[in-house]
Amino acid sequence: MPEIADPEIADPEIADPEIADAEILAECAGVSRVFGRFTAVDGVDLAVGSGEVVGLLGANGAGKTTLIRMLLGLLPVSAGSVRLFGQPPSRASRRRVGYLPQGLGLYDDLTIAENLAFSRAVFAGAGTGPDLPDSLRRYVTVAVRDLPLGVARRAAFAQVLAHAPDLLLLDEPTSGVDPLARARLWETISQAAADGAGVIVTTHNMEEAEECTRLVVLAGGRVVAAGTAVQIVGPARTAVVRAADWPAALRRLETAGLRAVLAGTGVAGAGLAGTALAGTALRVPGRPDAEVAAALGDLPASVTTEPATLEECFFELAAGG
Amino acid sequence: MTGPAGGDRSATWWGAEAVSVSFGGLRALDQVSVAVRPGQVTAVVGGDGAGKTTLLRCIAGALAVAGGAVRRPGAQRIGYLPPGTGVYDDLSVAENLEFRSAVFGMKGAAAREGGWGGGWEVGEYLERTGLAAARERLTGQLSGGMRRKLGVIAAMLPEPELLVLDEPTTGVDPVSRADLWWLIARAAAGGAAVLMSTTYLDEAARAAHVLVLDAGRTLAEGTPAEIVASVPGTIVVVPSRPDGEDERRRAWRRAGTWRVWQPASQAAKQAASQAAEQGAVGVPAKEVTPDLQDAVCVAALRAELDGADA
Numbered sequence A: 001m002p003e004i005a006d007p008e009i010a011d012p013e014i015a016d017p018e019i020a021d022a023e024i025l026a027e028c029a030g031v032s033r034v035f036g037r038f039t040a041v042d043g044v045d046l047a048v049g050s051g052e053v054v055g056l057l058g059a060n061g062a063g064k065t066t067l068i069r070m071l072l073g074l075l076p077v078s079a080g081s082v083r084l085f086g087q088p089p090s091r092a093s094r095r096r097v098g099y100l101p102q103g104l105g106l107y108d109d110l111t112i113a114e115n116l117a118f119s120r121a122v123f124a125g126a127g128t129g130p131d132l133p134d135s136l137r138r139y140v141t142v143a144v145r146d147l148p149l150g151v152a153r154r155a156a157f158a159q160v161l162a163h164a165p166d167l168l169l170l171d172e173p174t175s176g177v178d179p180l181a182r183a184r185l186w187e188t189i190s191q192a193a194a195d196g197a198g199v200i201v202t203t204h205n206m207e208e209a210e211e212c213t214r215l216v217v218l219a220g221g222r223v224v225a226a227g228t229a230v231q232i233v234g235p236a237r238t239a240v241v242r243a244a245d246w247p248a249a250l251r252r253l254e255t256a257g258l259r260a261v262l263a264g265t266g267v268a269g270a271g272l273a274g275t276a277l278a279g280t281a282l283r284v285p286g287r288p289d290a291e292v293a294a295a296l297g298d299l300p301a302s303v304t305t306e307p308a309t310l311e312e313c314f315f316e317l318a319a320g321g
Numbered sequence B: 001m002t003g004p005a006g007g008d009r010s011a012t013w014w015g016a017e018a019v020s021v022s023f024g025g026l027r028a029l030d031q032v033s034v035a036v037r038p039g040q041v042t043a044v045v046g047g048d049g050a051g052k053t054t055l056l057r058c059i060a061g062a063l064a065v066a067g068g069a070v071r072r073p074g075a076q077r078i079g080y081l082p083p084g085t086g087v088y089d090d091l092s093v094a095e096n097l098e099f100r101s102a103v104f105g106m107k108g109a110a111a112r113e114g115g116w117g118g119g120w121e122v123g124e125y126l127e128r129t130g131l132a133a134a135r136e137r138l139t140g141q142l143s144g145g146m147r148r149k150l151g152v153i154a155a156m157l158p159e160p161e162l163l164v165l166d167e168p169t170t171g172v173d174p175v176s177r178a179d180l181w182w183l184i185a186r187a188a189a190g191g192a193a194v195l196m197s198t199t200y201l202d203e204a205a206r207a208a209h210v211l212v213l214d215a216g217r218t219l220a221e222g223t224p225a226e227i228v229a230s231v232p233g234t235i236v237v238v239p240s241r242p243d244g245e246d247e248r249r250r251a252w253r254r255a256g257t258w259r260v261w262q263p264a265s266q267a268a269k270q271a272a273s274q275a276a277e278q279g280a281v282g283v284p285a286k287e288v289t290p291d292l293q294d295a296v297c298v299a300a301l302r303a304e305l306d307g308a309d310a
Helices: A017-021 A064-071 A112-122 A149-161 A179-194 A229-233 A246-255 A289-296 A310-320 B007-011 B052-060 B093-103 B122-128 B144-156 B174-189 B224-229 B245-249 B266-279 B292-309
Strands: A024-035 A038-049 A053-058 A079-084 A097-100 A167-171 A198-202 A214-219 A222-227 A237-243 A261-264 A280-284 A302-307 B014-023 B026-036 B041-045 B067-071 B078-081 B162-165 B193-198 B209-214 B217-222 B234-238 B251-254 B257-262 B286-288
Touching: A024 A064, A024 A198, A038 A064, A038 A079, A038 A198, A038 A222, A053 A064, A053 A179, A064 A079, A064 A167, A064 A198, A097 A149, A112 A149, A149 A167, A149 A179, A167 A179, A179 A198, A179 B251, A179 B292, A214 A229, A214 A310, A222 A229, A222 A310, A229 A310, A237 A246, A237 A289, A246 A280, A246 A289, A246 B174, A261 B174, A289 A302, A310 B174, B014 B052, B014 B193, B026 B041, B026 B052, B026 B067, B026 B193, B026 B209, B026 B217, B041 B052, B041 B174, B052 B078, B052 B162, B052 B193, B078 B144, B093 B144, B122 B144, B122 B174, B144 B162, B144 B174, B174 B193, B209 B224, B209 B292, B217 B224, B217 B292, B224 B292, B245 B251, B245 B292, B251 B292, B257 B292
Parallel strands: A053 A198, A053 A214, A097 A167, A167 A198, B041 B193, B041 B209, B078 B162, B162 B193
Antiparallel strands: A024 A038, A024 A079, A214 A222, A237 A280, A237 A302, A261 A280, B014 B026, B014 B067, B209 B217, B234 B257, B234 B286, B251 B257
């Protein structure tokens, strides 16, 4: 089985030939940030062009938030340089940025209409974004604290887009939203990119990573992989065990020191009934299938390999960071 | 499917039968049923406000139902992780576990008679999930992921027959998420009936049984394979957003392309595929085999369209 994350494929230098053609909106060059003895961000290169959606992935403490704060100009760099629209971050450049924090950034005791009016006044002259979507009109007179979270999230999107920003920084923008509502929020994000904005989005949700033009994976403050999801996963494969008595299979794998992940019967489960592939699946990332089969011994189980998932590759990358 | 407990215990199930709950004038749950079987993970999926927390509270015994029935073991045989972390922030990790053990009448962290630990002890759970080094630290100083892991371990302490976990992985980074799923797998492998809620469909796909809730009602229910097989009509992929108003309402974005649900009726199907092709001249619409994410989006679209027509 090939090793995960071929460094040639994951190399940020060669991962994205298209970016040269797009207007660079935000750029980090060798950016580091040190807090006391702790290096939160360590020599990060990152560029976002017009029309791009760049996904920033990383475990907690990987440096995502620190990087975003430096991009916003809220935190000075310890080394390297940050440029927004070709200039160091400034009051003027910040007017062209839309920032959606995890906490949504709305005033709880104002209505959606008041939040928008306030934001438009603050950003006066910066530009005019799309009108309020129809789905929010019936809520405009309700205080934000009384809104369902899904509605508040859409309102926060509307506010972030209200001054037609050229660069969007979105911190876990779809957390806690159902799948259809999440797809609708991504319609909004992709429309902004199609209209020429550049987008940087952090997420813990690997399903969302497939919506991004490009991904940058941070671990220990450094960029450990960059490219499309397909490039980052590369040819890696994962051993998959299927067994009717999956608890017994789990025990044997554990005893052999192999970390197995419960993967369920899967959507193909019904079609496998009565075949050698029936049963609940366990995935064992990063280990050869022969080792997995040996660990199972005489237990009735099938061992196959399937393409690795982005999450499995992320895990290997995060561990190596 | 039977866990190691096997045999007669597999005939047991816990859960809800046609449960309804109202808060004031608002119907939080409307005739919702779910079966949670020993040795299996059952996932409840939905966005904020779908009714997940209310359902889990009913099944855990923390909330009375207005209609229907709940099946659950005795209170001492239920492990429950409430929304949030379910731990005391001003106690250390060790103190949280000691306190919880005392509540369940356990000596120290010893497993109770008839439990399912299978030789696994709390110390090993802490070790495997990276909490061992934090034993003496105040829980409030730990990261959200660490606190959530501690909450799940605390809920697993009595080796309960029914383990109810309210969004154990929401907002948690992928590394802690993997640890949490390892704990969930251990509990189910030990024979516990595990009921967990989540907003992530890739997690629901790992469960043996899935319930999809929306605004307090059941959108879909069954094994992941059954939910996918129950999608009526077809789903096609088109490269850009369809132009027609009717098709737009049945379309959603996924992975840089658009999916359009075509209801089973032939007339609608033709109209939709024509419109889809018009929307992207020269690129024909391609039918796809749905996965759980597609199936849940279609179920939500149908509810939305039914609501709009009513």
